[in-house]
Amino acid sequence: MRRSGWIRAAALAGCAMLVLAGCAADITPRVAAPGPPERTECGTLTLANLPWVGYEANLAVVGYLAENRLDCTVVVKDLTAEEAWAQVAAGEVDAILENWGREALKKRYIDEERTAVEHGMTGNKGVVGWYVTPWLVEQYPGITNWKNLNDYAYLFRTPTSDGKGALLGGDPSYETNDRALIRNLKLNFTVSLTGSEEKLIEAFREAERNRQAAIGYFYAPQWFLAEVNLVHVKLPPYTPGCDSDPEKVACDYQPYDLDKIANRTFAESGNPAAEMIKNFQWTNADQNEVARYLTVDKLSRDEAAKKWLDANPDVWQDWLPVA
Incomplete structure (x- = not known):
């Protein structure tokens, strides 16, 4: 074969290889990006x-x-x-x-x-904390500062609170810091569970209606706050991590989204x-x-x-x- 013929043959062979390579690239399977799951019946x-x-x-x-x-x-x-x-x-x-x-x-x-x-x-924005009835705040304006609570503990005594102020709670399954807060803030109170949200609401309602003292765990959103505008007690302010150890917590509750x-x-x-x-x-x-x-x-x-x-x-x- 002449040199020019050899060069021409080599070039044709090279082109053929490129074409084959291109074809091989074209037939390589493509993996589709994952999409949303296929819609099913609810069942x-x-x-x-x-x-x-x-x-x-x-x-x-x-x-x-x-x-x-x-x-x-x-x-x-x-x-x-x-x-x-x-x-x-x-x-x-x-x-x-x-x-x-x-x-x-x-x-x-x-x-x-x-x-x-x-x-x-x-x-919903969740706000948890300790609340008192509105008439109490009118009568004792300092009662919403936790530092003054021991001065008013006598107002919240009940026959079953052993001479301490009773801090009302709701359902026993609620996750609260109340006992730790009482202990770590050295407050002369004890937790008194009402047993349910409904009973907790009724305790606050009766206390406001009869001008009796009531303090307890409560939260928003809650429709009852439109009926009785409970007032939030100011505990030491919440900071990220202040409640990380449940036994040592001494700050207010975290606001929740x-x-x-x-x-x-x-x-x-x-x-x-x-x-x-x-x-x-x-x-x-x-x-x-x-x-x-x-x-x-x-x-x-x-x-x-x-x-x-x-x-x-x-x-x-x-x-x-x-x-």
Whole structure:
């Protein structure tokens, strides 16, 4: 072969190899970017119900929409917060609709076991602390400063408080720092549990009505504050980490941006109820309105939910999954 012919043949061979290489590149499988999970039917939706009426307001509205807009069969389980977290992790409950902190449970079930996930914010701002009845503040203006509480402890004595002031509490399952605060701030008080949120509210109501002294653990959002404007006692201010050791805590409660918790498999399943629950978000005023329907107006969950939903379509329409 002449040199020019050899060069021409070599060039053609090289071109052929490039073409083949290009073809090989073209037929290499491409991996698609992961998209959202495929939409499924709702089926059975199991929700926790925790022992305070603000939570029940969330449950009423979310449950009503799940049944009437997503065709879910809603199952409700009455649980404490600790029980609800354990059942979410086990897949026996799909979601908790209002969570207050619970950092130890988040560490266990979300970070370590990876069986649960944070599932969006509720939009509610949680304020926990010690509160007194309004008439007391008018009569004793200094009573809202924790440094003065021992001077007024005698006002709160009861037949069962052993000569100390009784600090009212609600449901025994509530996670509080009250006993540690009393001990570490050296206050002449003792915790006196009423047994439930309803009984705690009634104790404050009766105290204000009869001008009796009452101090206790309370929180917002709570519809009752519109009826009796309880006054927040100023404890040493909260700073991040001041409550990290439950035995040594000597500061006020952390303010909370309340969130929702879901079983990880449920959250990632494509179930339309999972998407709606994640989107669910409203204000303290919204929650208090539904809670008042439930407690004062004595409406059923469905009646209370429908009344609020009918009046607020601009709020809840954005919660529903896009078709």
